[in-house]
Amino acid sequence: MDDVFVIPLWVDLLAVGIGALQGALFAAQFRDRRLDWLGVAIIGIVVGFGGGLLRDLLLDVPLAPLQSNWYVVVATAAALLGMLLERVFSRLNRFITVLDALTIGLFGAIGTTKALALGLPEVAAVFVGVLAAVGGSILRDLLLNLPIALMHVGSLYAVAAAAGSGTIAVLLALDVDVLVAGAIGVAITFGVRVASVLFGWSLPEQRAITRLPKLPALPKRGRRDEDAAADRGRTVTTATGVIHLHPTTSSIPIVGSEP
Amino acid sequence: MDDVFVIPLWVDLLAVGIGALQGALFAAQFRDRRLDWLGVAIIGIVVGFGGGLLRDLLLDVPLAPLQSNWYVVVATAAALLGMLLERVFSRLNRFITVLDALTIGLFGAIGTTKALALGLPEVAAVFVGVLAAVGGSILRDLLLNLPIALMHVGSLYAVAAAAGSGTIAVLLALDVDVLVAGAIGVAITFGVRVASVLFGWSLPEQRAITRLPKLPALPKRGRRDEDAAADRGRTVTTATGVIHLHPTTSSIPIVGSEP
Amino acid sequence: MDDVFVIPLWVDLLAVGIGALQGALFAAQFRDRRLDWLGVAIIGIVVGFGGGLLRDLLLDVPLAPLQSNWYVVVATAAALLGMLLERVFSRLNRFITVLDALTIGLFGAIGTTKALALGLPEVAAVFVGVLAAVGGSILRDLLLNLPIALMHVGSLYAVAAAAGSGTIAVLLALDVDVLVAGAIGVAITFGVRVASVLFGWSLPEQRAITRLPKLPALPKRGRRDEDAAADRGRTVTTATGVIHLHPTTSSIPIVGSEP
Numbered sequence: 001m002d003d004v005f006v007i008p009l010w011v012d013l014l015a016v017g018i019g020a021l022q023g024a025l026f027a028a029q030f031r032d033r034r035l036d037w038l039g040v041a042i043i044g045i046v047v048g049f050g051g052g053l054l055r056d057l058l059l060d061v062p063l064a065p066l067q068s069n070w071y072v073v074v075a076t077a078a079a080l081l082g083m084l085l086e087r088v089f090s091r092l093n094r095f096i097t098v099l100d101a102l103t104i105g106l107f108g109a110i111g112t113t114k115a116l117a118l119g120l121p122e123v124a125a126v127f128v129g130v131l132a133a134v135g136g137s138i139l140r141d142l143l144l145n146l147p148i149a150l151m152h153v154g155s156l157y158a159v160a161a162a163a164g165s166g167t168i169a170v171l172l173a174l175d176v177d178v179l180v181a182g183a184i185g186v187a188i189t190f191g192v193r194v195a196s197v198l199f200g201w202s203l204p205e206q207r208a209i210t211r212l213p214k215l216p217a218l219p220k221r222g223r224r225d226e227d228a229a230a231d232r233g234r235t236v237t238t239a240t241g242v243i244h245l246h247p248t249t250s251s252i253p254i255v256g257s258e259p
Numbered sequence: 260m261d262d263v264f265v266i267p268l269w270v271d272l273l274a275v276g277i278g279a280l281q282g283a284l285f286a287a288q289f290r291d292r293r294l295d296w297l298g299v300a301i302i303g304i305v306v307g308f309g310g311g312l313l314r315d316l317l318l319d320v321p322l323a324p325l326q327s328n329w330y331v332v333v334a335t336a337a338a339l340l341g342m343l344l345e346r347v348f349s350r351l352n353r354f355i356t357v358l359d360a361l362t363i364g365l366f367g368a369i370g371t372t373k374a375l376a377l378g379l380p381e382v383a384a385v386f387v388g389v390l391a392a393v394g395g396s397i398l399r400d401l402l403l404n405l406p407i408a409l410m411h412v413g414s415l416y417a418v419a420a421a422a423g424s425g426t427i428a429v430l431l432a433l434d435v436d437v438l439v440a441g442a443i444g445v446a447i448t449f450g451v452r453v454a455s456v457l458f459g460w461s462l463p464e465q466r467a468i469t470r471l472p473k474l475p476a477l478p479k480r481g482r483r484d485e486d487a488a489a490d491r492g493r494t495v496t497t498a499t500g501v502i503h504l505h506p507t508t509s510s511i512p513i514v515g516s517e518p
Numbered sequence: 519m520d521d522v523f524v525i526p527l528w529v530d531l532l533a534v535g536i537g538a539l540q541g542a543l544f545a546a547q548f549r550d551r552r553l554d555w556l557g558v559a560i561i562g563i564v565v566g567f568g569g570g571l572l573r574d575l576l577l578d579v580p581l582a583p584l585q586s587n588w589y590v591v592v593a594t595a596a597a598l599l600g601m602l603l604e605r606v607f608s609r610l611n612r613f614i615t616v617l618d619a620l621t622i623g624l625f626g627a628i629g630t631t632k633a634l635a636l637g638l639p640e641v642a643a644v645f646v647g648v649l650a651a652v653g654g655s656i657l658r659d660l661l662l663n664l665p666i667a668l669m670h671v672g673s674l675y676a677v678a679a680a681a682g683s684g685t686i687a688v689l690l691a692l693d694v695d696v697l698v699a700g701a702i703g704v705a706i707t708f709g710v711r712v713a714s715v716l717f718g719w720s721l722p723e724q725r726a727i728t729r730l731p732k733l734p735a736l737p738k739r740g741r742r743d744e745d746a747a748a749d750r751g752r753t754v755t756t757a758t759g760v761i762h763l764h765p766t767t768s769s770i771p772i773v774g775s776e777p
Contacts, residue, residue: 034723036724043669057316060322066638072645126331143656143660151295153293203296210346379585404663406551407663411554413554466601
């Protein structure tokens with residue numbers, strides 16, 4: 001169980017480039033925010049290898065994306081290319097979503113096996129793998145002051161990464177070869193992610209268990225309205241502020257789609 | 260001074276569980292945001308052992324919450340339990356606030372003594388202890404796009420942690436046994452936190468020293484209005500944006516209270 | 519190339535103090551948010567040595583600002599001083615902007631040379647240097663829930679740090695003495711930053727390459743309006759929310775200026 005699922009540097013860099021490109025296309029939706037070229041490059045770097053930085057920080061090892069010049073160069077170049085050629089890449093929308101599903105699969109497999117090789121127990125290793133896969137998207141939303149997409153109801157993103165990473169941990173515990181386990185894990189993450197986009201799968205919204213009403217004397221209409229309001233969520237003025245948020249059904253926006 | 264205030268694993272996990280439970284109850288206030296189950300689990304993990312992760316990152320040592328499977332499992336389970344049984348736990352509101360005060364005391368004591376054992380000087384060790392105690396709450400607010408509660412006027416939270424951690428540093432410098440020092444530190448953090456909730460203690464709002472007016476010729480009413488406006492804070496359109504914020508007096512919301 | 523551009527501790531602490539002071543003056547613009555004294559101290563610490571913490575986290579070495587008591591003490595004291603004497607320091611506005619330009623130059627030079635001394639390749643080392651210089655400002659904006667200033671159109675801040683850090687990397691590759699290279703790097707960062715404030719230099723806003731229209735039959739006025747609208751950015755309701763943002767031209771606000 002000591003091996004890491006290693007991929008050639010060019011595959012890793014390709015994954016970083018796809019992430020950075022997608023980050024730039026995502027940022028292009030926010031024209032009204034006056035991001036400058038540096039802002040686009042930062043988003044590209046963060047989406048491209050932010051997950052890898054978080055992974056190595058959690059593992060307390062030297063940060064791999066900083067041991068080579070290529071990561072910063074590829075992420076910056078891909079982000080600026082994505083910005084300039086936005087109209088071209090927007091038409092490749094579906095293709096890039098598919099590539100991105102492959103990318104989170106790869107990052108998750110690398111993260112999980114690296115964590116296991118360093119001696120972390122299984123559940124913690126899966127946690128590191130998931131954060132390696134989706135950490136870039138969390139950092140992106142933080143830097144853009146957006147609600148963290150993957151925490152909200154939407155197509156499965158972190159769940160896909162967790163399914164793949166969890167499978168890898170189980171297979172390695174069963175002494176399956178790391179390359180085979182890694183490939184299966186990537187395939188599962190890829191499959192769950194693509195299927196969830198195609199079929200609109202999502203996790204349920206947060207919801208408390210409520211008792212069934214015991215007294216049927218209450219007028220039905222009133223109760224039904226109340227339930228519907230509970231589903232949409234009431235407008236809560238919280239103790240610390242009011243957030244103007246208009247959530248929609250899709251939490252990870254499809255790249256380049258019309259809003 | 261080389262000893263760490265060690266608590267049994269089950270106490271540590273109980274503290275993580277309480278934190279995660281409280282995080283889920285906090286998140287339940289934001290039904291209109293459409294957090295899904297994964298979002299609730301992330302908030303649970305972050306509040307439960309985010310402070311421990313920050314502590315070990317600052318200390319440049321392997322991250323303790325990732326060396327065992329239990330932390331991720333307990334935090335996730337406690338968060339989902341808190342979500343499902345929100346109505347039950349909301350009635351235990353006061354009890355959970357009290358448990359949380361104990362929790363930040365424990366996390367602060369562990370952080371401070373661990374930092375001192377690793378050779379950090381006193382003030383830096385107290386800084387690490389405070390961040391270990393309250394880091395989870397900072398990360399929670401960042402991930403929920405909320406104003407960072409503990410930076411705003413409200414009941415004493417980080418200050419309670421600082422009082423306890425500072426006391427521990429002083430006692431250890433006086434060669435008091437680490438268990439005694441740790442217990443006193445926990446008690447002080449607990450006492451300050453609970454007292455500040457009960458009696459409404461808070462730090463003063465940020466405020467510049469202003470000269471007393473020299474000319475009494477100005478009409479009093481006009482001046483008084485201006486002062487009151489300064490106290491509430493004028494509505495500032497800043498160079499980078501307008502934030503729609505309606506702050507209230509309580510910065511750390513009481514769990515489960517009606518907004 | 520193994521040497522680090524070392525500055526005396528008091529110069530480093532002076533730089534931390536200037537950063538913290540500026541952080542407090544920045545926070546003073548947000549009176550309506552009810553930051554308390556602790557919040558001001560946190561902003562001071564974050565702006566003062568947050569960049570140094572990020573630098574050492576990225577380099578996987580013990581965090582230098584926590585190896586001495588002075589950093590926490592100086593940053594906290596400078597922030598509270600800045601808060602109390604805001605009216606005095608606001609008049610020193612230009613002077614503090616100039617000192618800050620020197621500060622980011624110093625932090626960038628230290629970060630770049632430290633990264634190179636630890637064996638990082640050039641581009642990665644420049645990345646670390648830039649983050650050391652501007653990381654505090656990013657953390658500040660995150661903690662205050664503000665748009666990250668340096669990602670938006672405004673006077674050159676990170677670009678100035680990158681120019682200086684890049685120059686240092688090139689000079690060290692040419693075997694120039696580290697003190698000379700460091701001094702030149704600081705001068706370049708300082709010069710670019712101050713000149714960009716004086717002359718209003720900025721990076722272009724994000725923008726996709728668009729084809730020139732082929733059909734001149736379209737009425738000119740209509741097309742021109744459309745172009746202008748594209749420049750300002752249309753109001754986009756994104757998939758994840760609506761952000762109420764009124765960006766202006768200056769991304770790094772001049773300290774103490776009237777909004």
